[in-house]
Amino acid sequence: xxxxxxxxxxxxxxxxxxxxxxxxxVACPGAWAQTDPLPSWNDTTSKQAIVEFVQATTKEGSRxxxxxxxxxxxxxxxxxxxxxxPIYSQVVYCLERVxxxxxxxxxxxxxxxFKTVMSRDREAIAKLPMHDxxxxxxxxxxxxxxxxxQGQVSKWIASARDPRWKRPYTDLTYQPMQEVxxxxxxxxxxxxIVTGGGQDFVRVYAESTYGIPPEQVVGTIGSTTYSxxxxxxxILTKEPKLLxxxxxxxxxxxxxxxxxxxxxxxxxxxxxxxQMIEYTExxxxxxxxxxxxxxxxxxxxxxxxxxGLPDTKVGTFTQELYDxxxxxxxxxxxxxxxxxxxxSFEP
Amino acid sequence: xxxxxxxxxxxxxxxxxxxxxxxxxVACPGAWAQTDPLPSWNDTTSKQAIVEFVQATTKEGSRxxxxxxxxxxxxxxxxxxxxxxPIYSQVVYCLERVxxxxxxxxxxxxxxxFKTVMSRDREAIAKLPMHDxxxxxxxxxxxxxxxxxQGQVSKWIASARDPRWKRPYTDLTYQPMQEVxxxxxxxxxxxxIVTGGGQDFVRVYAESTYGIPPEQVVGTIGSTTYSxxxxxxxILTKEPKLLxxxxxxxxxxxxxxxxxxxxxxxxxxxxxxxQMIEYTExxxxxxxxxxxxxxxxxxxxxxxxxxGLPDTKVGTFTQELYDxxxxxxxxxxxxxxxxxxxxSFEP
Numbered sequence: 001x002x003x004x005x006x007x008x009x010x011x012x013x014x015x016x017x018x019x020x021x022x023x024x025x026v027a028c029p030g031a032w033a034q035t036d037p038l039p040s041w042n043d044t045t046s047k048q049a050i051v052e053f054v055q056a057t058t059k060e061g062s063r064x065x066x067x068x069x070x071x072x073x074x075x076x077x078x079x080x081x082x083x084x085x086p087i088y089s090q091v092v093y094c095l096e097r098v099x100x101x102x103x104x105x106x107x108x109x110x111x112x113x114f115k116t117v118m119s120r121d122r123e124a125i126a127k128l129p130m131h132d133x134x135x136x137x138x139x140x141x142x143x144x145x146x147x148x149x150q151g152q153v154s155k156w157i158a159s160a161r162d163p164r165w166k167r168p169y170t171d172l173t174y175q176p177m178q179e180v181x182x183x184x185x186x187x188x189x190x191x192x193i194v195t196g197g198g199q200d201f202v203r204v205y206a207e208s209t210y211g212i213p214p215e216q217v218v219g220t221i222g223s224t225t226y227s228x229x230x231x232x233x234x235i236l237t238k239e240p241k242l243l244x245x246x247x248x249x250x251x252x253x254x255x256x257x258x259x260x261x262x263x264x265x266x267x268x269x270x271x272x273x274x275q276m277i278e279y280t281e282x283x284x285x286x287x288x289x290x291x292x293x294x295x296x297x298x299x300x301x302x303x304x305x306x307x308g309l310p311d312t313k314v315g316t317f318t319q320e321l322y323d324x325x326x327x328x329x330x331x332x333x334x335x336x337x338x339x340x341x342x343x344s345f346e347p
Numbered sequence: 348x349x350x351x352x353x354x355x356x357x358x359x360x361x362x363x364x365x366x367x368x369x370x371x372x373v374a375c376p377g378a379w380a381q382t383d384p385l386p387s388w389n390d391t392t393s394k395q396a397i398v399e400f401v402q403a404t405t406k407e408g409s410r411x412x413x414x415x416x417x418x419x420x421x422x423x424x425x426x427x428x429x430x431x432x433p434i435y436s437q438v439v440y441c442l443e444r445v446x447x448x449x450x451x452x453x454x455x456x457x458x459x460x461f462k463t464v465m466s467r468d469r470e471a472i473a474k475l476p477m478h479d480x481x482x483x484x485x486x487x488x489x490x491x492x493x494x495x496x497q498g499q500v501s502k503w504i505a506s507a508r509d510p511r512w513k514r515p516y517t518d519l520t521y522q523p524m525q526e527v528x529x530x531x532x533x534x535x536x537x538x539x540i541v542t543g544g545g546q547d548f549v550r551v552y553a554e555s556t557y558g559i560p561p562e563q564v565v566g567t568i569g570s571t572t573y574s575x576x577x578x579x580x581x582i583l584t585k586e587p588k589l590l591x592x593x594x595x596x597x598x599x600x601x602x603x604x605x606x607x608x609x610x611x612x613x614x615x616x617x618x619x620x621x622q623m624i625e626y627t628e629x630x631x632x633x634x635x636x637x638x639x640x641x642x643x644x645x646x647x648x649x650x651x652x653x654x655g656l657p658d659t660k661v662g663t664f665t666q667e668l669y670d671x672x673x674x675x676x677x678x679x680x681x682x683x684x685x686x687x688x689x690x691s692f693e694p
Contacts (some may be wrong), residue, residue: 069560106526146603203607213416215562224603226596226622234622234629236603243590243604249573256493256571256583257590258605260550260561273571275581282581 037183039340040176046338049331050180053288057264058187064286066264067186073265074218074255074276075181077202079315080269080292081210083162087314090197091133092169093156095125097140100152112138112163118204138147141198142222143231149238153204167345170209175344177267177292181210182287184265192263194255196247196272200238218258220246251276264288267309270315277330289330293317296336299346368514384530386687387523392687393637397527399637400478404611405534411633413611415535420612421565421602421623422528424542424549426662427616428557430509430519432648437544439479439516440503442472444487447499461486464484488545489569489587496585500551514692517556522691524614524639528557531612539610541565541602543594543619547585565605567593598623611635617662624677636677640664643683 041047057066069306078084098117101108108114113132116124128136143226144152181191193212195202206212221244224236246254252275257265266273266280269292277289294303294315303312306322325332335342388394404413425431445464455461460479463471475483491499508517528538540559542549546566553559568591571583584678593601599622602610613620613627616639624636641650641662650659653669672679682689 069554196423199604200607209418217607221604223591224600226599226626234599234626235600236626244570252581252583253571257546257568258562260547260564279573279581279583311564 008216017173028293037186038176038179040342042338042340044338046331046333050183050290052290053265054183054187054189054285057286066285069108070261070264071184071187071189072180072192072261072263073184073189074192074194074251074259074263074267074280075177075271076251076268076276076328077193078195079294080267080273081173081177081193082169084315085294085303085312087198089162089169090201091137092160093136093153093201094136094140096156096160098136098151101139108139138240141201142238144238146200146224146236146238149200153201164268168207170205171345172343173209174292174339175341175346176339178210178344180267181212185211189265190216192216192218192255192259194243194246194251194266194276196220196250198222199246218246218254220250221228221254228292239307247272249275252279255279266290267292269294270317271321272315274321274324281328281330289322289325289328291317291325291330292333292335293322295334296339299342300335351478354656357626360573377604380544383582384533385523385526387689388525389685389687391685393678393680396444397530397635397637399610400633401530401534401536404633413632417608417611418531418534418536419539419608420528420531420536421539421541421598421606421610421614421622422524423598423615423617423620423629424540424544426641427614427620428520428528429686430647431662432641432650434508435544436516437548438484438499439507440548441483441487444499445483445509448486455486479529485587488522488548489585491585493571493583493585494549496547497551500548504552512690517552518692520556521639521686522688522693523686525557525691527614528559532558536612537563539563539565539602539606541593541598541613541623543567543571543592543597546593565593567591568601594619594623596673602626613637614639616641617664618665618668619662621668622670628675628677632670636672636675637680638677639680639682640669642681643686643689646689647682 038047056062056064057071059065075081078088095117098114102114102118109118113128113135116128117136118224157168157170160169161167162172164173167325184191191212193202193206193216194211195218197219199217199221202219203214203217206217209216223239223241223243225239226234226236229235244250244254244257251273255276262283264279264283264286266277267290268276273291281287281289293306294301294317295307295309296302302309303315304317305311306317306319322332385394385397389647403409403411404418406412410680422428425435445461449461449465456465460475460482463475464483504515504517507516508514509519512519531538540549540553540557540561540563542565544566546564546568549566550561550564553564554561570586570590572586573581573583576582591597591601591604598620602623609630610627611630611633612635612636613624615623620638628634628636640653641648641664642654642656643649649656649664651664652658653664653666669679
């Protein structure tokens with residue numbers, strides 16, 4: 001039932017969009033070439049679908065028009081807006097924070113899992129079990145004030161380098177997606193990040209990196225506690241208590257919590273984004289769901305296991321998700337075929 | 348230390364504001380009268396302080412200038428934007444929902460506390476202990492989908508009447524505060540509600556009542572659970588699990604969670620707002636803290652117990668809070684003296 005509805009809607013939407021667009025493009029053939037809003041995209045159906053959707057939802061008087069206040073677009077971050085392989089950047093942050101942590105608390109030097117991290121033995125670190133990883137996350141993401149944490153993350157963002165490209169992590173955003181963010185905003189959409197990463201972590205660089213302000217970052221949320229420092233100044237301390245795990249079903253829950261409106265446009269790249277896209281598509285009127293498929297080992301990484309791509313635990317895109325996308329009319333973007341260039345630093 | 352800092356800042360801010368304003372007002376004496384942004388306020392120091400603060404923080408080049416993206420203003424709702432006596436409107440909603448609830452689940456008819464509520468015995472209802480009240484809140488605020496809840500609240504908002512004024516509750520907003528909201532927005536501020544009331548409850552009417560969209564309502568938050576209905580459509584169900592009690596210290600915690608920026612301007616009316624104002628005032632640069640004192644029994648209600656006003660359990664404004672406000676330079680607004688009219692329906 002749901003599947004049928006989605007497919008039907010998608011077809012209707014496309015027809016409606018074409019009905020609007022074809023006359024416009026015939027009338028002004030030159031205008032299009034001059035103002036291509038997505039220059040890093042190849043001229044494939046994916047690009048066409050994005051452009052047509054935005055035009056269809058912003059043309060006043062059209063039956064697919066979406067009022068400006070309802071133009072909410074949500075984007076997963078890891079693997080959708082920036083590189084997530086071989087491991088999420090926030091996990092790299094946590095591991096690279098350990099030396100400073102041990103400096104401040106020397107007694108941790110001989111305690112696992114900090115001892116293993118300090119050994120710089122990559123193989124041993126990669127084998128750390130989940131409960132050890134959680135100890136590292138808790139120790140590096142909680143216990144400090146919100147202001148201290150912002151300072152620590154800012155410092156890391158400015159100095160850390162990805163080992164493959166030797167560049168700051170914030171350089172490793174996908175230029176085609178940056179263009180989608182800007183194109184949507186230029187058309188009255190408000191762009192939100194809806195990430196499994198830490199809300200406070202992503203907020204530190206989201207505005208300078210994506211043009212997305214802190215209040216439009218929805219992420220995994222830990223509680224804070226309000227108190228006073230020794231001088232009586234108010235402080236907020238980050239606590240190791242989870243309020244929202246912003247993955248899978250947590251994404252629509254987080255969207256409701258933080259935005260209180262159903263998105264019109266949602267983009268992701270893994271099974272963790274499926275519920276966000278389902279929730280988006282289940283609203284009335286025009287909706288857009290999109291998944292990025294990492295199928296470009298040469299320019300970035302290749303992983304699925306959809307379409308026979310290598311399996312992965314980081315950003316898994318299963319064949320089931322792929323089939324669901326096809327059935328529902330969600331756009332699956334091939335990095336290899338749809339993206340002319342991936343990073344802004346490429347020629 | 349903190350106290351001294353606040354007082355110092357407040358004085359400096361005022362001097363700076365006057366330095367800017369006096370020449371402007373001398374140069375264009377006519378302009379002021381024509382464009383009074385706060386016509387429902389008497390010409391007292393409270394009104395002057397608001398106008399001067401907004402002008403000082405929006406004049407480019409001024410050392411008190413606040414960039415537009417940082418212009419966050421937070422408002423408590425109950426007792427600050429609308430009437431909260433004799434009891435919070437949301438509690439009235441919960442009590443008035445009980446008949447529908449019993450209709451849907453007849454077995455509740457003979458179960459306390461629903462039996463007492465169904466008896467319409469006001470005295471007995473007023474005496475219900477907290478754990479009984481909590482049962483009523485849980486039964487009327489959780490267990491349904493988010494969409495069902497929105498429908499139930501919308502219906503009530505449209506039909507319910509306050510017993511004193513015989514008007515919809517949404518008519519009982521304070522016209523002077525509506526003017527402050529509009530004045531701030533006209534000057535690039537984003538206005539947020541930060542309420543102890545339910546976030547989902549207030550979101551239903553905040554846009555039409557205050558011009559504040561759902562994503563700018565911060566309130567007490569319960570979790571939701573994502574699942575599918577019998578037709579496979581995604582639904583979010585409201586759960587009786589508290590994520591944030593948005594009162595007292597919960598207000599700055601909620602502001603951090605939902606906005607991720609410290610407000611520049613904060614307004615409240617009770618001890619539940621003290622931490623929000625402290626947190627706001629502790630930021631660098633110009634800050635504005637304001638408390639409404641309900642001292643007008645004739646036109647609205649009179650309660651404190653500050654300044655010898657009658658004591659109350661609903662919206663308590665203690666003498667300690669009053670003294671703190673005086674020490675810190677927060678503006679205490681007297682409804683009686685500062686407000687020319689209270690409601691828009693007054694002549």
